[in-house]
Amino acid sequence: MSYIGELKIEFNSYYSNGIFYLAKNEYENALLNLNKALVALSDLSKHRSGIKQDMTMEWYNQLYADVNRIKVMVNNNKSMEKAKQTLANKHNSTTYECKDDERIKSFVPTTTFDDIAGLDDVKELVKYKVIYPRIYSELYDTFKKRSGGGILLYGLPGTGKTLIAEAIAHETNATFFPVKCSDLGSKWFGETEQNIRDVFDAAREADNAVIFFDEIESYASSRRDNSAMERSVPEFLAQMQGVGASKDRNRILVIGATNKPWKLDGAFLRPGRFDEKIYVPLPCEEARRQLIKIRLDGVPCSDLDIESYVQKTQGFNGADVDFLCEKAKENAIRRIINATIQDKFITSLDFDSALSSLRSSVLECDKVEMERWVKEYSA
Numbered sequence: 001m002s003y004i005g006e007l008k009i010e011f012n013s014y015y016s017n018g019i020f021y022l023a024k025n026e027y028e029n030a031l032l033n034l035n036k037a038l039v040a041l042s043d044l045s046k047h048r049s050g051i052k053q054d055m056t057m058e059w060y061n062q063l064y065a066d067v068n069r070i071k072v073m074v075n076n077n078k079s080m081e082k083a084k085q086t087l088a089n090k091h092n093s094t095t096y097e098c099k100d101d102e103r104i105k106s107f108v109p110t111t112t113f114d115d116i117a118g119l120d121d122v123k124e125l126v127k128y129k130v131i132y133p134r135i136y137s138e139l140y141d142t143f144k145k146r147s148g149g150g151i152l153l154y155g156l157p158g159t160g161k162t163l164i165a166e167a168i169a170h171e172t173n174a175t176f177f178p179v180k181c182s183d184l185g186s187k188w189f190g191e192t193e194q195n196i197r198d199v200f201d202a203a204r205e206a207d208n209a210v211i212f213f214d215e216i217e218s219y220a221s222s223r224r225d226n227s228a229m230e231r232s233v234p235e236f237l238a239q240m241q242g243v244g245a246s247k248d249r250n251r252i253l254v255i256g257a258t259n260k261p262w263k264l265d266g267a268f269l270r271p272g273r274f275d276e277k278i279y280v281p282l283p284c285e286e287a288r289r290q291l292i293k294i295r296l297d298g299v300p301c302s303d304l305d306i307e308s309y310v311q312k313t314q315g316f317n318g319a320d321v322d323f324l325c326e327k328a329k330e331n332a333i334r335r336i337i338n339a340t341i342q343d344k345f346i347t348s349l350d351f352d353s354a355l356s357s358l359r360s361s362v363l364e365c366d367k368v369e370m371e372r373w374v375k376e377y378s379a
Contacts, residue, residue, distance in 0.1 A: 007047070011040035015063075027070075034067050048201065106177045106202070106209075109166035116163050117294060117318070118287020122280055126168060129276045134172040134208075134251060150240055150254040150273050152216075154261040155280035156362050156370055158319030161257040162214060164280065168255065169210040177203050177211045184219050184232075192219070193235040200239040200252075209252050216256035217263040233265050240273050259366070262373050269377070277377050282362070288313050288321055295325035300345035309351055315360045327354035 018034035021027070038060065045056040113123050130151055133140050151168075153161040162178075169176035177199060184195045203209035213220075219232055240254060256274060258264065268274050283291060289310045296306075313321055331350040336343070 007040055007044045011037050011044060014040060022070075031067065031071065034063070034070075038063055038067065106175050106206070108173065109170045109176050111163055111166035111170055113167045113171070116160055116167060117290035118283050119160060119164075119280065122164065122278060125278055126164065129278070130168055130253065131171050134174075134253070137251070150256065150268075150275060152261065152268075152274035152277045153255060153257045153280055154277065154370075154373070155259070156282055156317060156366060157259045158317030158361065159280045159282060160318050161280050162212070165210065165212040165255045165257060168253070169212075172208065172210070172253075174208040174210045174251075174253065175203075175206040177209060179211065179213050180215070192232045196232065196235050196239060203252050207251075211252065211254045213254070213256045215258065216268075217258045217260050220256070220265055220268055221263045233267070237267055237273065240268075260369070261377070262369055279374050282315065283318050283321065285310055285314075287318075288316065291318060291321045292325060295322060296346070299329065301347075302343070302345040303347050304351065305348060309355070312355060315362065317360070317362055320358065320361055324351070324354055324358055327358065330354075 014033045014037035018030045018037060021030035021033060041056060041060040041063065045053055045060060048056055116123070133145070153164060155161060165178075166176060168174075179199055184192055184199075199211060203211050220236055254274075256268075261277075269277070289306065292306055292309060296304075309324070313324065316324070328346055328351045331353050332346040335350065
């Protein structure tokens, strides 16, 4: 657990004890614990920044004022019941309870590399460039090799970049902070930059963190093409600067995923930001074969030539193949419900019907741009 996490637990423990003793009319013990809670809050504020630091100081000032009022009430032996309720009511409303910002979501993913069909070359590359530096951190420290930092996963839509990011967090037992454009953007001056700082601050409070910026081009695009990026991009770059170079026990890995890497501001592609750039291609034949088999695992099928659909889905991304299987299941269910004789299995007819109404969702113009970018930046 991080030092900040320990401080939050320490504060909540002393504060709860203070409320407990206050309710039992043990005022000396109550004030002793509440004063220790104040010390923990003061220490916590020194290790936070931005909005979280402001909130912590606000809690400190409110609690300090309330504790002093209770001291006066106790010393004057007046309004004892009111003294007890002064903090008890605020405790019930969690005024002082240290919680993370609810806008910032985090969890430890259960997704593994085994859940991702194909992409064996990508998985191997990720292991050597991302996983091993974190698992064998002491070895990397011995050679003074930087761990953490930034990884850019780029590729056409629906190729599994999000799943790869989750699998990285799972393999390294890291807290996963997924961030979308809607989580950062704001119409208010300066709030987008503050939101970026809050995400990095939250990750720094974890012992081991992976921050995942999905569709990163939405808030890190070239400043020459978008005036709105003139403030957010410098803040983003400032937060990334030095990530992974710190010698403290906190480890942060920043992963950006993009379908249009050519739109990124050039500063993100320089050393010290997204050092590693990993291309996630459209699924190959073997990947499409695995994906279809996974989606049909345990599903009753008859007269189904999977190999023919592996060939017919050339150019499809993973999401397209997944939707094809779901559409075929829907066709089978619809047919069974409406049929007099209910053959409860999926047939080639169900797949052919689904395939006739589907096309690859990948745009040809994006394919051309991606091929150009891969030649220039591929790892």
